[in-house]
Every structure is written in structure tokens, then in C-alpha cells.
Amino acid sequence: MDERVFNFSAGPAVLPVPVLEQIRDEMLCLPGAGASIMEISHRGGPFTEIIHSAEANLRKLLDISDDYAVLFLQGGSRLQFSMVPINLLGEGQSADYILTGSWGKKAMEEAQKEGQTRVAYTAKGSGFDHVPEQGDLDLDPQAAYCHYTCNETIEGVQFNGEPDTGGVPLVCDASSDFLHRKLDISRYGMVYACAQKNAGPSGVTIVIMRKDLAERSDANLPSYLSYANHIKEESLGNTPPTFAIYVVDLVTKWLLNDIGGLDKMFEQNKTKALKLYDVIDAHSDLYKGHAQPSSRSVMNVTFNLPSDELTSKFLGEAKKHKLEALKGHRSVGGIRASIYNAMPVEGVDALASFMKEFAKNA
Ligand SMILES: Cc1ncc(COP(=O)(O)O)c(C=O)c1O
CATH class of the missing domain: 3.90.1150.10 (Aspartate Aminotransferase, domain 1)
Structure with missing residues (x-):
């Protein structure tokens, strides 16, 4: 096949053509860098500008306040399934999961390996064909956090607003509808999304997290698994996925400038x-x-x-x-x-x- 098709892939998925064209044009020489994005240091000026720009674009698109950190991590959303409980679920605590499809179920199964979970709602009985009403939720007011998947990619069901969890931090897997609309970030403890559906290529996962929640990270965690460490290191604790972050920067610029x-x-x-x-x-x-x-x-x-x-x-x-x-x-x-x-x-x-x-x- 040597011609572009209409690509309905669930992810990795279609990218904006102007973004692909810019990647092509800059492939041999990123302006100001004298080399491609894949050949330059993550600590040098050109990449520092790119990662700062990607973060600034996300902050602008979603109106993210300084109370929240924006991180660019690896390991996909799958790693977040584990990092969330590893960091946020303390000894003797329990976490609520709202299950509206296959990904939420997988997130809870990973969390069960780390601590105690509780089902606040499941739509399994009807084959995951709907999302609950607020009144259907059985929420634990003492929960360490409440996790839900705002868009279930496999079943094609989506929340059109966020559940109200009272004072319990809301953690959202937004992998497959991130940046499809504005979110009121202040209603969330944390939002995470792998990039390869709406925000860029595979290889980077964006985490938006209320900074005070990261204080729960145990100081003895392996450093890559610690949100507190990633916040301290500004996503540069190890070599980040530089190419993927570069594309996220281009996609978010496209959303701001071309889409409006x-x-x-x-x-x-x-x-x-x-x-x-x-x-x-x-x-x-x-x-x-x-x-x-x-x-x-x-x-x-x-x-x-x-x-x-x-x-x-x-x-x-x-x-x-x-x-x-x-x-x-x-x-x-x-x-x-x-x-x-x-x-x-x-x-x-x-x-x-x-x-x-x-x-x-x-
Ligand atoms: C809603 C949702 N969560 C999590 C994942 C897993 O993401 P990854 O493959 O980046 O680990 C996907 C992937 O399709 C997804 O759609």
C-alpha cells in the first residue's frame, strides 16, 4: 500500500497530516539542532525547549494550574495501572474502581497485586454497554482514591462528565479520549493517558497529577516508579522518549493553532x-x-x-x-x-x- 488510507485504528492511531509533514521536513535537521530529534541530548537546549513547550501547550489547552505537575513517562498506561496503587494506596487503605469496560477491569486487576481494591460500580453484567449515573455509584468515602476510565476503547462507552467522589481523589485513565474535549482538571487528583491515540505516537504517557498527592510516594520506591521522583526530576530522571515528546509538542501546537x-x-x-x-x-x-x-x-x-x-x-x-x-x-x-x-x-x-x-x- 503506497497511498494513505482512512485509518480507523484504535491505537497507535491516525495523526494530523500537518504534523507528519513537519516531522518529515525536520527529520534530518531539527531547526537549531543540526541533527534530528532522535540524535540530540535530552539535556541540551533544543530538547529542553521542546519538552517545556509540550508542557506549556498542555497547560494552555486544559487550563492546568501550578498545583498540578505534568509528567512525560514511559511504560504506557499499563504501567500507570501499577504506579497508581504503588504510590497512592497506603498500607491498610482501599481504592475504589468504577468498571465500565475491559481497561478499567485490567487497571483494577493490577491494583489488586499492590493492595486492597473495591468495586464502586461494574457494568459487566450488561456486557459493559453503559456508564453509571451518579446515583448508581457505591463510593467509599474513606477510599485512598477512586479510579475510572472515561472512555473504554474496546467497548466504545464514554462518560460525558466526571463522577463526583466527594473528597476522594479521582484518578482517571483518559488514554483514549485525552484532548478530545476540555476537562476541568481541578476535579481530578490525577489524569493519565498514553499518547498513541489522540496526543502523539506510542512511547510516552502523559500524567497530570495534583502535586500534594505525590507526597504519598514512599521514599524507598524504585525511582522510576515514584511520582515524587519524576516531579522532582521534571520527567528527566532517565532518558525520556524524546521523539514521542517532540510529536506531542507538534500535536498540541496543531490543536492550539490549527484547530483553535x-x-x-x-x-x-x-x-x-x-x-x-x-x-x-x-x-x-x-x-x-x-x-x-x-x-x-x-x-x-x-x-x-x-x-x-x-x-x-x-x-x-x-x-x-x-x-x-x-x-x-x-x-x-x-x-x-x-x-x-x-x-x-x-x-x-x-x-x-x-x-x-x-x-x-x-
Ligand atoms: C483506555 C485504555 N487504557 C489503557 C491502555 C493501555 O495502554 P498502553 O498500551 O499504552 O499500556 C489502552 C490501550 O489501548 C486504553 O485504550
Whole structure:
């Protein structure tokens, strides 16, 4: 394949074309550096400027106050599943988990290896097809923290606001909808997101954390596992993923300058998602949306066809229209269209037209 397709991959995922063009243009020589981004020291001037700029862009996009640290870590969101309890869950304490899909479940399983957890809500009984109402939550007011996954990438269910946990610090895995809209960061103890869906390439995970929470980190932790250490070292305790951070800087500049901020991005995202859900609803005999309508994700649109045979036919014919990576996650099957920030509206229009056409002939 030597031509760009419409790439609906759940992650690593589509990046904005202007960002890719800039990477290409700067590949041999980053301006002012005399070498590529991959060849320069993480302690030198050009990279220092990049990491500071990436942080400043994130602070501007999300209005992050100085009470919060912004970290660029490695190990993916998976490492955060462990780092959160290792740092925040003290001896004799318990942490609440709100389970609305596969990733939240995995986060809790990792936390169980480190300490005591409690299920504040689970949507497992209905196949993780919805998010709870505030009144459905069974919260422990003494919990060390309450963890939830604002967008479940596999099932395609999404919160459209944050749960109210009272005084208990809210910890959010925002991996698959980070930067798709503005968040009120002051409502969170911590937000983490691997970059490879909406913020850049794989290799870096962004952690936004209320600084006082890092005081819970045990001084004897291995230094890479300690948030307090990463805050002290300003993400430079070891060699950070320099290329990935450089791309996060470019993506966040694109959001600020080309898109015009996260409110505008959110409008575009809602419009794109609606186009696909409208087709699903208009052809409900063929396309069965997985998520209940009020919990539908604007990032990952998941649906099933009546048989495996029709699913394979759908995927095969979609490919011929350059609509790629639409296969649902191996654990749930069906179709998943990931329509992150950088998916152009033309890609969504092409998929919507294809779905209508396919329904006519099915
Ligand atoms: C919501 C969510 N959490 C966590 C992860 C795991 O991220 P990583 O592969 O960076 O560890 C993913 C990856 O798809 C995800 O979608």
C-alpha cells in the first residue's frame, strides 16, 4: 500500500497530516539542532525547549494550574495501572474502581497485586454497554482514591462528565479520549493517558497529577516508579522518549493553532460521531450498536453485524474503499471505528456512505 488510507485504528492511531509533514521536513535537521530529534541530548537546549513547550501547550489547552505537575513517562498506561496503587494506596487503605469496560477491569486487576481494591460500580453484567449515573455509584468515602476510565476503547462507552467522589481523589485513565474535549482538571487528583491515540505516537504517557498527592510516594520506591521522583526530576530522571515528546509538542501546537482549542475540537468530534451513529440507528436491523445511546463514545464507535460472515464481508469491502483497521478488538469482535481528533471528517463521511451502501446490498 503506497497511498494513505482512512485509518480507523484504535491505537497507535491516525495523526494530523500537518504534523507528519513537519516531522518529515525536520527529520534530518531539527531547526537549531543540526541533527534530528532522535540524535540530540535530552539535556541540551533544543530538547529542553521542546519538552517545556509540550508542557506549556498542555497547560494552555486544559487550563492546568501550578498545583498540578505534568509528567512525560514511559511504560504506557499499563504501567500507570501499577504506579497508581504503588504510590497512592497506603498500607491498610482501599481504592475504589468504577468498571465500565475491559481497561478499567485490567487497571483494577493490577491494583489488586499492590493492595486492597473495591468495586464502586461494574457494568459487566450488561456486557459493559453503559456508564453509571451518579446515583448508581457505591463510593467509599474513606477510599485512598477512586479510579475510572472515561472512555473504554474496546467497548466504545464514554462518560460525558466526571463522577463526583466527594473528597476522594479521582484518578482517571483518559488514554483514549485525552484532548478530545476540555476537562476541568481541578476535579481530578490525577489524569493519565498514553499518547498513541489522540496526543502523539506510542512511547510516552502523559500524567497530570495534583502535586500534594505525590507526597504519598514512599521514599524507598524504585525511582522510576515514584511520582515524587519524576516531579522532582521534571520527567528527566532517565532518558525520556524524546521523539514521542517532540510529536506531542507538534500535536498540541496543531490543536492550539490549527484547530483553535479543545472546545472547537470537541464540536468537530461530536459532529463526526453523530454521522456514524445516525447510520447505525437508521439501519438498526443490520448494525447493532454496542453502547447504550446515552453512553456512546465519540471516539470509538462499536457495532456488530448479524453474523461473522457479514462482518468479514463488511471488512473486506471496506478495505476496497480504503477504509482500514475497522475490525473490533479481538476480545469482543464486530466492528470498531476509532475516530480520534486527527480523523478527517472526509474519512467519517466515506465510512458513513459505505455503511449506507453496504446496508442497501446486504
Ligand atoms: C483506555 C485504555 N487504557 C489503557 C491502555 C493501555 O495502554 P498502553 O498500551 O499504552 O499500556 C489502552 C490501550 O489501548 C486504553 O485504550
